[in-house]
Amino acid sequence: QVQLVESGGGLVQAGGSLRLSCAASGRTFSNYAMGWFRQAPGKEREFVAAITWSGANTYYADSVKGRFTISRDNAKNTVYLQMNSLKREDTAVYYCAADRTYRSSYGPKRVYEYDYWGQGTQVTVSS
Numbered sequence: 001q002v003q004l005v006e007s008g009g010g011l012v013q014a015g016g017s018l019r020l021s022c023a024a025s026g027r028t029f030s031n032y033a034m035g036w037f038r039q040a041p042g043k044e045r046e047f048v049a050a051i052t053w054s055g056a057n058t059y060y061a062d063s064v065k066g067r068f069t070i071s072r073d074n075a076k077n078t079v080y081l082q083m084n085s086l087k088r089e090d091t092a093v094y095y096c097a098a099d100r101t102y103r104s105s106y107g108p109k110r111v112y113e114y115d116y117w118g119q120g121t122q123v124t125v126s127s
Contacts (some may be wrong), residue, residue: 002026002098002116009094009121012086016125020081022096022118030074033099033107035114036081038092038123045095049081050107059107064090086125093120 008020022034035050049070050059058070069082079096097114108114 002029002032002100004096004098004116004118006094006096006118006121009123011124011126014086014088014125014127016086017082017084018086018123020083020094020096020121020123022079022081024077024079024098026077028100029077029098031103033101033104034070034072034079035097035099035108036070036079036094037097037111038090038094039120040092043092045111047109047111048094050109051079052105052107053103057105057107059109083123086123088125088127091123091125093122095120 003025005023031053033052036048037045038048039045047061051070055072067085072079096118098116099108100115
């Protein structure tokens with residue numbers, strides 16, 4: 001079992017930056033691909049970014065490519081999402097998730113491909 005706890009959300013002006021963190025419990029974190037998703041009010045949860053177990057490969061939604069960076073520190077059991085040049089449309093609850101497939105070479109992009117989820121952290125971008 002893996003427990004995930006997000007932090008780092010908040011209120012920021014458009015054009016600003018935030019860094020989200022997701023701390024994971026359990027020794028197996030380093031073997032799992034990790035992802036970030038977001039959900040705005042009235043909308044479905046959508047893929048933001050993913051990273052393979054080793055950090056060698058990263059994947060991004062087109063809407064955040066070039067602005068967001070996903071990274072991980074396996075020694076700290078933590079995955080990060082650096083968000084720059086934030087826009088109002090980035091406002092959402094952000095969730096991290098873990099795919100328990102052992103050392104997959106792929107970073108999943110669909111909600112159903114993930115097995116563990118955090119409780120989410122609110123990001124609000126004001127104009």
